[in-house]
Amino acid sequence: MEYARLGTSGLKVSRLALGCMSYGEPGRGTHPWSLPEEESLPFIAQALDLGINFFDTANIYSLGSSEQILGRALKKLARREDVVVATKVYESLDAGPRSGGLSRGAIMREVDASLARLGTDYIDLYIVHRWDYETPIEETMKALHDLVTAGKVRYIGASSMHTWQFVKAQYTADLHGWTRFVSMQNHYNLINREEEREMLPYCLDEGIGVTPWSPLARGRLTRDWDETSARTAGDPIQDRFYGPTERADRAVAQVVADIAAERGIPRARVALAWVLRRPEVTAPVIGATKEHHLTDAVAALDVVLDNSELARLDAHYVPHRVVEYV
Template sequence: MKYARLGSSGLKVSRLALGCMSYGDPALGTHPWTLPEERASRFIAEALDLGINFFDTANIYSLGTSERILGSAIKREARREDVVIATKVYEAMHEGPLAKGLSRGAIMRELDASLRRLGTDYIDLYIVHRWDYETPVEETMQALHDVVRSGKVRYIGASSMHCWQFVKAQYVADLHGWTRFVSMQNHYNLLNREEEREMLPYCLAEGVGVTPWSPLARGKLARDWDARSTRTEGDPIQERFYGPTEQADRAVAQVVADIAGRRGIPPARVALAWLSQQPAVTAPVIGATRSAHLHDAVASLDVVLEDEELAELTRPYVPHAVVEYV
């Protein structure tokens, strides 16, 4: 396994993060394809054996059961100080007008709930899951600064917002001497490269680590385009992200498959290798529901794509419409 500092922070993470959205009680939340605890725990243990020390979850994933599964597995399999846990806040965990968002009350309440579920007394990386249009950014940033000062959180990160919003939040933190975000978890892969316009150059210039989600485009870069699974059949987000540009996206996926064929490796390794070679990227957040998913991801770190291959992979891309992540 290879390791790197998360942006310009002192936090050292594996070059891959294991995303835990696939682990949780399938009867809870909006992901009926999740793996229950007994099956999920095997993947967390295997990831640790492969040297992955970076685990990403969220309070909303399967209504908290993803956090519980991750926390229990780490307690059994690793020393807490050797593991980096990232979790997120924003989505509503219960009914009512105060349930959702990044108000001071919501952050304090949901942080304590996440700590209980994870069975730990601190979060390494606490991520705001979305931009809150209803709460002043000053309130959010001061609350995040306070939870860092309290010792319950070590670093803070952000996810899926417009670059101007991220810049505004960082400016507010600087203006008041509050804690800055050290990471951006955004939608970035060979099928959606819109973040290259503003967000990635900003993160690179400011020393912000980038941990892209959906690095394999919901699996479209890892298997035959028309293949179907339990997840693809129950994942409406997939059509919203990739449906309008299907023809161009097919062409990109075909290039991935062609290069993989020439090299004699699975397509997933090519797609992940491309992402890892992008200068702003610290650690893609991978999903794993089969052992091969983990092994392909780790093996991708040893794949060095040539300049001609990099150009070939990006040539068919067409601009995608902006997706509002709300």
């Protein structure tokens, strides 16, 4: 395993993060394909055995049960100081009028709930899951700063927003002497590269770590395009992201398959190696529901794509419509 600083922060993480959205009570929330606790534990253990120390979850995943499963697993399998736990805040967990968002009240309430579910005294990286259009950014950034000064949170990060919004948040923190975001978790892979236009250059210039979600395009880069799974069958977000550009995306996915066949390695290693080579990227967030998912991800760290392969992977890309993350 390789390790790196998260941007220019002092937080050192493995170059892969295990995403825990796949682990949670199947009957809770909007992820019926998630794995129950007894099936989730082996993957968290395998990740630790492979040297992964970075675990990413969210309060909304399976309505909190993902945090519970991860917290109990890490308590059994690792020393708290040896792992980096990231969780997120923003989504509504119930239908109440005060649920969700990034108001001071919501943040203070949700961080305590996440700490209780995770069974820990602090969160290493607390991520705002989306931009809150209803709360002034000053209120959000001050609340996050107060969590850091209180010791409940060590670092703060952001996810999936427009670059101008991220810049505004950082400027607000700088203006008031508050804590800045140290990371950006955004949608980035071979068939959605729109973050290269503004967000990635900004992060590189500012020393902000990037931890892309869906680096394998929800599995579309790892298997034949028309092959389905329980996850894809119940995932309407896929059509929003990839439906309008399906023809070009299929062509990119086919090049991944061709290069993998030529090298005699799984497609996942090629697609993930492409993401890992980006200088902005610290640690892609990978999902794992089969044993080979983690071993393939770790093996991708040793795959070096040559210039000819990179040119082939670039050849079919077309601009994608910006998807609003609300």
